[in-house]
Amino acid sequence: MKTHFYLLLIMCNILILVIDTTPVDKTQGLDEERKQPLSEDGNKVLHRAKRGWMWNQFFLLEEYTGSDTQYVGKLYTDQDKGDGNLKYILSGDGAGSVFVIDENTGDIQAIKRLDREEKSVYTLRAKAIDRKTERQVEPESEFIIKIHDINDNEPKFTQDIYTATVPEMSEVGTSVIQVTAIDADDPSYGNSAKIVYSIIQGQPYFSVDPDTGIIKTALPDMSRENREHYQVVIQAKDMGGQMGGLSGTTTVNITLTDVNDNPPRFPQSIYQFMSVESAAVGTAIGRIKANDDDVGKNAEIKYTVIDKDAKNYFEVITDQKTQDGIITVKKLLDFESHRMHTFEVEAANTFEDPRFSHLRSFKDTAIVKIMLHDVDEAPIFNRPFYVFEVSEDVKEGSVIGHVSAQDPDSTKSSVKYSIDRNTDLERLFDIHSGNGSLILAKPLDRESTPWQNITIVATETKNPGLSRNVQAYIKILDINDHAPEFAQHYDTFVCENAKPGQLIQTISAIDKDEPLRGHTFFFEMVPEFSINPNFSVLDNKDNTAGILTKRNRYSRHKISTYTLPIIIFDNDYPVQSSTETLTIQVCACDKKGNVLSCNAEAFLLPAGLSTGALIAILLCILILLTLVILFAALKRQRKKEPLIVSKDDVRDNVVTYNDEGGGEEDTQAFDIGALRNPEAREENKPRRDIIPDTIFHIQRAVPMWENVDVQDFIQKRLKENDSDTTAPPYDSLATYAYEGNDSIAGSLSSLESPALEENQDYRYLNEWGPRFKKLADLYGGDESD
Structure with missing residues (x-):
């Protein structure tokens, strides 16, 4: 059947090629390149050229299972005369690897098994070339080979296992979840991808739902x-669910979620418990x-x-883990008044679903x-605490209050x-052991301790181990x-x-007492000093008073300090008063x-001298002291010893190594001592880096030479250095470069002397040459200098 189907498809393709074939008219005067007719003047006549290629779109079934190659179609051009002069060439997608062409006939064959899901369309290009x-x-042209789909892929779900939830008690048709399957086949070709x-x-x-996959x-x-x-x-089947279609399945795990559709229910109607009357609050x-078939918050x-009466003594607290009801004591129990407590407890859900509230009651009760x-x-005191008031002037031994306690038991034991004493360390109070006075x-003393807090203990006389405490304030x-002060x-x-009338001070008072109407103080001068020529006291009627002057000018040299006694009264009963003394000091302002000085022995400054002027004077005094x-x-x-106190000057230590003179004779001929600083030989040698107080007379040394010009130069330079305030200290070396007057000898170099006179007196050179050499070595010159 499948082989016949492929043969039928090939025949359809060939029929399409034959129908699409259109002959091309051949006329005279065609252009060689485009075969377009020419006009009489030789120009091209623009007409729409007929396509010489003869083919239509090719189709090929995927997954071909035959043993031979699969025929695709035939390329043909009307330029082909059938003499084998044309050669067909194929290029593009899969050319040579998937598709091959017979270059002589143009037949195209598929040499591989094709899968549409991998590639559904192949685009190729064809050429027709003259072998000679x-x-x-023909110009290169593109054509398409489209792979037709076959139902070779089953539907696949997007998930292997789906998980969904839906509330319990939901109405019929409530959506739970949607599952989706995908078929890789071509949905536009046949029913291969149509899923049910x-x-x-x-x-x-x-x-x-067969079309959408929604589960309800x-x-x-x-x-x-x-x-x-x-x-x-759930199953998904392609081909619209018809016979022969491929299918796939998936599993959906659906869980019903809880809703509050069950009320709490007590498993029994009566609960009985035993307790001692002394159980503490919270016991x-x-x-x-109460049991509830629901879960989570629906079971809370x-x-x-x-x-109402039991509410005062008991309460039921829910254990959040187990949802048990814990019965606890809310108030102290009393066996003598209630030997048994019977009450009703109600259990209800904290959350109710209104959809089911009309179906059943969501409450249940039980008797406890x-x-x-x-x-x-x-013993129990008749009050939870006691408060007593007592005046601070009450005498010792007075009764300030009573306490009372009784034994709550039926035996009614006596109490002491x-x-x-841990609360009354000073033992300020006593209590009568029998009646509680x-x-x-x-x-x-209220001023030291306004409140006293003590603990009173009541104890049974028959059983001293039973006692109870109460606080007394x-x-x-x-x-x-x-008295005020x-x-x-x-x-x-x-x-x-x-x-x-000048106000010099405002005074106020305090009192350790606390009258009910508040403090009111009065200020007066002591009667013995009421006639005071210097000061007066003015009561401001607001618990303050002002101190005023009564005369002009006060002298601190006559009286430096005044004392003013003042009486202060309060308004309570009995009236208390005190005498306070105010000390007033006289100051210069x-x-x-502004106060300048309050010392009677202070330096008298001129009137009107300000603080700034006083500071300026002090600064001037300080500057003068600094200058001194x-x-x-x-x-x-200036009186310090010079740096070099030895008679040997540092310049005696100069040693030369390039002496070209006559040896010891030349060295002895030059007296280096003449160049020493003559002031270094004095006892008081001033520094040369400061200006000397006096000018020393330099003692002239015996001249080393007879040349007056050099002597004047050296003496002038020494005098300039001695009087120079910026000259360096003694341990430095000063050089004096002197070229002197014109030399009668001219140049000493034979190179620079154009000629030597015969009557030249060379005794001058023989006598002064070594001396100049010594001076040159000492002062950095040469013989020519």
């Missing part, structure tokens, strides 16, 4: 509590539990005590009974009282037992140039009232 001229008889979905496993719970619920009221997980197998008595339960056991309890043992009430220490002064110190230092410096 090697010229193209179907469900193989998972019915009747789920269904699948198929049964109502699917309960997670009955079944939670489902495995659904757990027992656990109850809150428990509530319904009875708690039996109490009697225990021997400690005591004070915890609190007694003052020592005087109280004692407030000390104030009495007016302290100055609020601070005042450093008061008055200027010498003060005028009458400027016109603005510098002058003294310079005097001491």
Whole structure:
């Protein structure tokens, strides 16, 4: 069947080629290149040329299984006369490797098995060449070989396994998930890629849309509590699901998620527990539990005590891990008043789904009974704490209050009282052990401690191990037992140039007492000093007072300090007063009232002398002292010994190595001592790097030569250096370069002397030559200098 199908396809291709073949008219006068007719003047006539190539688009089936090559089609041009003069050449996609052409006939064959999914279209180019001229008889042209698809690929799902969830109790048709399969075949050719979905496993719970692959619920009221997980197998088949199509499958794991469709339920209606009456607040008595088939937040339960009376004594706390209800004590229990507590507890979900609230109640109740056991309890005070007020002037032994405690048991044992001395270290209080009367043992002082806090202990007489404590807070009430006093220490002064009525100080007062109406102070002068010619006290009526001057000018040389006694009263009962003394110092001030000096022995400055002027005077004095110190230092410096105190000057140590003179005779002929600094031989040798105080008379040495010109030059240079303030110190070497007057001898060089006179006196050279050589060696010159 498949071989016949291929033969039929080849015949269709050949038929298409024959139908598409169109003959080309041949006329006279065609252009050799394009075979276009020429006009009478020889120019080309522009006409649409007919294509000489004769073929249409080629088609080829993929996955050819024959043993021979697969025929594709034939290339032909109307220029082919059938004499074998033309040669066909093929190039492009797969030319030579996938497709070959018979160069003589133009037949194209496929030599390989083709796969459309790898490459569906091949673009090739064809040439027709004249074998003799090697010229193209037709321009190169492209053609296409299209691979026709066959159904050789099955549908494949994008995932091997899908996972999905859907809420339980969902309505029929609720979408769960969409699966997708892909077919690699050509969707535009036949039904090879047309996929149809179907469900193989998972019915009747789920269904699948055959076209889209959407999985939906198929049964109502699917309960997670009955079944939670489902495995659904979906098939995808191509060829539109017809016989002979290829198929693929995938697995979808679907889980039903929980919704709050189940209320909590107590497994029993009555719970009984036992407890002692002495159980502390927060003690757990027992656990109850309501079951809920839901999970997660849908199974969270809150428990509530319904009875009002029981709410005061008990509460139920939910254990978040187990959802148990823990019954705890909220208030101290009393066996004598309630030997059994019976109450109702309600369990309800913290989260309710409104979709199911109309179907059933989401609450459940149970009865809880708690039996109490009697225990021997400690005494109980009639108050949780006590507060007493006592005046600080109460006498010792006075009763300041009472406390009371009773045994809560039916035996009603007697109670004795005591004070915890760790809270009353000073033992200010005592208590009557029988009736609980609190007694003052020592005087109280509110100013030192306004409150006293003590602990009172009540103990059963029959069972001393049972006791209970209570706090007693004692407030000390104030009495007016302290006199007012100055609020601070005042450093008061008055200027010498003060005028009458001038405010020099504002004073205030403090009092250790705390009257209920607040403090009110009054200020007066001591009656004995009320007539004071110097100062007065003015009460400002606001708990302050001003100190005013009463006369012109004060003299600190006559009286440097005044004392002013002042009486301060309070307004409480009984009235308390004190006498405070204000010390006022007389000071010298400027016109603005700024203090200049308060010392009576201070230097009298001219009137109106400012602080800036005083500072300027002090700076001038300081500068003068500095100059005196510098002058003294310079005097001491001038008296220092010179650097070279030896008679041998440093210049005696100059040694020459290039002496060309006459030996020792020349050295003895030159007295180097003449060039020594004559001041170095004096006892007091001044420095040469400063200006000398006196000019020393230099003692002239015996001349070394008789040339007056050189002597004058050397003496002039020595005098200039001695008087030069910038000259270097003694341990430096000064050179004097002197060329002298015109030499009668001319040049000493025979090279520069054009001629020598016969009567030249060479005794001059013989006498002075070695001396000039010595001077040249010492001062850096040569014999010609």
